[in-house]
Amino acid sequence: MNITLKNINKQFGQFHALSSIDLHVESGELIALLGPSGSGKTTLLRIIAGLEFANGGAVYFGGEDVAATPLRKRQIGFVFQHYALFKHMTVRDNVSFGLRIRKGDARPSKSDIRQRADELLELVQLSGLGDRYPHQLSGGQRQRVALARALAIEPKVLLLDEPFGALDAKVRKELRHWLRELHQKTGVTTLFVTHDQEEALELADRVVIMSGGKIAQIGSVDEVYEQPASPMVFDFLGSTNRIPVERHGNHLVIGTDKIAIYEGDHTGHGTVYVRPGDLRVASPDDVGLDAIVRNVQRTGPIVRATVAINSTGQLVYVEMPHLHHDVQHLLPQQSLRLRLMQYSVYDAENTPDGEDAPEPVLIGRERLRLA
Numbered sequence: 464m465n466i467t468l469k470n471i472n473k474q475f476g477q478f479h480a481l482s483s484i485d486l487h488v489e490s491g492e493l494i495a496l497l498g499p500s501g502s503g504k505t506t507l508l509r510i511i512a513g514l515e516f517a518n519g520g521a522v523y524f525g526g527e528d529v530a531a532t533p534l535r536k537r538q539i540g541f542v543f544q545h546y547a548l549f550k551h552m553t554v555r556d557n558v559s560f561g562l563r564i565r566k567g568d569a570r571p572s573k574s575d576i577r578q579r580a581d582e583l584l585e586l587v588q589l590s591g592l593g594d595r596y597p598h599q600l601s602g603g604q605r606q607r608v609a610l611a612r613a614l615a616i617e618p619k620v621l622l623l624d625e626p627f628g629a630l631d632a633k634v635r636k637e638l639r640h641w642l643r644e645l646h647q648k649t650g651v652t653t654l655f656v657t658h659d660q661e662e663a664l665e666l667a668d669r670v671v672i673m674s675g676g677k678i679a680q681i682g683s684v685d686e687v688y689e690q691p692a693s694p695m696v697f698d699f700l701g702s703t704n705r706i707p708v709e710r711h712g713n714h715l716v717i718g719t720d721k722i723a724i725y726e727g728d729h730t731g732h733g734t735v736y737v738r739p740g741d742l743r744v745a746s747p748d749d750v751g752l753d754a755i756v757r758n759v760q761r762t763g764p765i766v767r768a769t770v771a772i773n774s775t776g777q778l779v780y781v782e783m784p785h786l787h788h789d790v791q792h793l794l795p796q797q798s799l800r801l802r803l804m805q806y807s808v809y810d811a812e813n814t815p816d817g818e819d820a821p822e823p824v825l826i827g828r829e830r831l832r833l834a
């Protein structure tokens with residue numbers, strides 16, 4: 464079932480929790496709503512579910528306005544971060560709850576209900592645990608039961624609000640892979656809320672990045688990562704170096720040093736946004752950023768270094784795979800020139816942090832081909 468949101472607005476008193484939200488989710492898509500705390504993710508999910516009403520706009524399921532459709536008729540499966548299972552019911556009874564409370568002809572027979580619950584337990588890889596009680600399961604297993612329970616009613620839409628938020632990092636990672644596979648098997652249109660960018664990028668077909676009650680960007684994982692629509696999105700998707708520069712013709716300059724050549728001929732202040740992993744050691748005749756290595760950290764497969772720009776002293780973070788041939792240059796006190804392999808340039812020297820401050824304008828974006 465596809466979902467369309469048109470111009471959704473939501474106010475709590477004077478506070479605009481959501482402003483002009485437009486979104487179309489294709490049938491069978493897995494969408495992540497990603498954004499900082501308070502950006503409106505949960506409110507949007509609750510409006511789609513029918514647990515909350517918008518002050519304006521419309522929600523369509525399969526092209527039909529659902530304003531008048533009560534919650535129980537929307538056929539939605541939910542899983543929340545702390546969606547407690549019924550403690551006094553076995554796992555199997557928890558899973559089949561939604562079927563057992565159906566009335567009259569809509570309720571399957573007892574044996575069908577049991578069979579369906581056991582099939583779902585198999586699907587979430589918990590076969591054989593149907594007779595246990597929730598307190599006899601791990602946190603990860605409980606969330607899988609919650610998912611099985613949500614799927615029992617054969618939902619047309621699955622809404623997950625930080626489903627793995629309360630679990631430790633390793634279990635989260637395992638459940639992520641598992642959820643992706645589960646989605647491939649069931650094909651249910653799914654929206655999940657997370658503030659964990661890695662989770663969103665790893666799981667979703669498309670990512671909706673929210674900020675201050677608005678959609679900052681919608682795109683495939685590659686699009687939002689490679690072409691962030693704004694500095695906010697840039698910052699939100701991983702750490703970023705912001706380096707103040709001057710723009711002279713098609714050169715980016717710090718003091719008298721040319722650090723990069725880009726397509727454009729603007730003049731003025733600017734800020735280069737470059738991710739730590741998009742810096743490489745340049746050869747002496749390349750244009751680049753002259754710096755000295757301050758410290759180096761090896762953390763498994765990644766080598767992280769902090770370097771100081773020669774002309775300004777600004778600290779810049781660099782990351783490389785540990786087997787990369789450039790890693791040999793990352794030694795404390797080593798002078799080097801760094802090549803900006805991929806970066807964006809914005810017009811303002813400093814990014815204003817105030818909510819109503821204008822967003823800096825993108826001037827250019829470069830991606831150098833690896834030799």
Ligand SMILES: Nc1ncnc2c1ncn2[C@@H]1O[C@H](COP(=O)(O)OP(=O)(O)OP(=O)(O)O)[C@@H](O)[C@H]1O
Nearest residue numbers: 475478480498499500501502503504505506507658
């Ligand atoms: N019932 C309510 N009454 C008043 N304000 C509310 C209510 N529900 C949410 N808000 C406010 O609306 C904003 C958006 O909240 P929401 O829970 O949607 O954010 P979120 O992006 O899901 O955040 P988090 O990641 O922290 O869960 C917040 O500033 C919140 O304080």
